[in-house]
Amino acid sequence: MTGWLFILFGSGGLALSLLWFNLLLITVRDGDKRRMLARRSISASFRLFLRIGRFLGVFDYRFSGTDKLRCDKGCLVVANHPTLLDYVLIASRAPDIGCLVKASLVKNPCFAGVIRAADYLVNSQGETLLPESQRRLAAGESILIFPEGTRTRPGEPLVIQRGAAQLAVRSGCPLRVVHIHSDQRYLDKQSRWYQIPTRKPMLTLRVQQRIESRDFITSQDESPALAARRLSHYLRQELVPDPR
Numbered sequence: 516m517t518g519w520l521f522i523l524f525g526s527g528g529l530a531l532s533l534l535w536f537n538l539l540l541i542t543v544r545d546g547d548k549r550r551m552l553a554r555r556s557i558s559a560s561f562r563l564f565l566r567i568g569r570f571l572g573v574f575d576y577r578f579s580g581t582d583k584l585r586c587d588k589g590c591l592v593v594a595n596h597p598t599l600l601d602y603v604l605i606a607s608r609a610p611d612i613g614c615l616v617k618a619s620l621v622k623n624p625c626f627a628g629v630i631r632a633a634d635y636l637v638n639s640q641g642e643t644l645l646p647e648s649q650r651r652l653a654a655g656e657s658i659l660i661f662p663e664g665t666r667t668r669p670g671e672p673l674v675i676q677r678g679a680a681q682l683a684v685r686s687g688c689p690l691r692v693v694h695i696h697s698d699q700r701y702l703d704k705q706s707r708w709y710q711i712p713t714r715k716p717m718l719t720l721r722v723q724q725r726i727e728s729r730d731f732i733t734s735q736d737e738s739p740a741l742a743a744r745r746l747s748h749y750l751r752q753e754l755v756p757d758p759r
Contacts, residue, residue, distance in 0.1 A: 516571045521708055522604045525625040527560055532628020539632065551611065553632035558610035561603045572703065574600075575715060580722035581608035587691050588655040590725070591683050593692035595673065596661040599702040601695050602670070604720045605659055609703045613651060613658040638678075645682065652688045662750055665703040673751055680746035683728040692723040694756035721756070 543549040568574050584592065584605070592612065594601060606612060618639035620626045630637070636648060636658065648658060662679040666696055683690050696719045697703075699712035731749070732742040 516573050517708060517711055520564075520568055520571070520573055523732050524564060526718075527564065528625040528629050531556065531560065532625075532632070536628055536632035550632070550634045553629075554612070555605075555610040557629060557633055558606050558608075561607035564603065565607055572715060574718055576604065576718040576720070578604075578608060578720050581699070581720070581752060583691065583722045583725075584609040584657070584693075585613065587657050587689075589652045589688055590657045591652065591679065591686075591688050591690045592657055592659045592693060593662050593690050593754065594659065595695055595756060596663050596666045597669075597695055597697050597703055598666065598718065600718060601660070601666075604695065605693060606719060608720075609657070609659075611657070613656050615648075615658060615660045631649075645685065648682055649686045652682075652686045657691075662747075662754065668704050670701060673754055675747050675751045675754070677743055677747050680728075680743040680750065681739065682731065684742045684746060685728055687741075690726040690728060690750075692726065692750075692753050694721045694723055694754070695719070696721075696756040719756075723753075726753075 535556060536606035539549050539552055543552060565576060569576065585608075592605070592609075593612055594605060602614065606614070613635060614633075615636045615638055616630055618637050621630055621637055621639075633669075636644060636651075638644065640647065651658060660679045660682070662675045663673060664676045664678075667673060679690075697716050699714055700706055701712055701716040701718075702708065726749075728742075728746060731746045732739075
């Protein structure tokens with residue numbers, strides 16, 4: 516069933532790219548409206564995927580506080596990253612959220628069309644990434660970033676890249692902390708998809724506190740890098756989920 520779900524996920528992304536998103540491109544001329552419809556379609560497909568996974572007994576899940584994600588505007592959403600399903604969980608509950616994705620996913624035929632249609636930011640955009648992110652945050656779009664840059668290694672402390680903190684400080688935007696926890700080792704950095712836990716994993720997503728990035732800036736700072744360093748240190752502690 517896990518293997519079948521992987522096939523369903525990949526083929527679903529391909530079908531959305533080849534059929535639905537091309538149809539939107541032809542029929543919806545307004546770019547902003549087309550992006551909104553694409554993101555809400557992705558969110559709906561993720562909700563369906565999660566329900567199928569639960570129905571088949573592959574995994575279970577629960578959410579707490581996700582209404583906050585839908586209410587946040589111009590917010591940088593930062594989450595820990597224990598499993599491959601983390602983005603699926605968040606986007607299923609926040610249909611309008613943007614995302615910063617790895618450049619390698621743009622080359623994946625199953626996901627390239629999804630990324631283009633949803634107009635996600637790509638971490639290979641170089642010098643244009645920061646100003647474009649700032650523009651979107653100022654316009655009220657919330658952006659999801661996994662500050663670790665990759666999935667957490669089980670049993671090891673979080674290693675936080677400073678990019679999320681730099682963006683928050685330079686944009687002056689608030690951050691929303693999200694905790695994700697799996698009670699079993701499942702689809703993590705050191706596991707293969709076919710390594711199935713003996714007990715059905717429970718995936719828990721909890722939306723936590725809102726942080727003001729301006730609180731980490733002092734009048735003595737000579738550059739934003741100092742405030743970003745303080746914020747990164749804070750996130751390293753705050754992104755560790757409570758397994759309870």
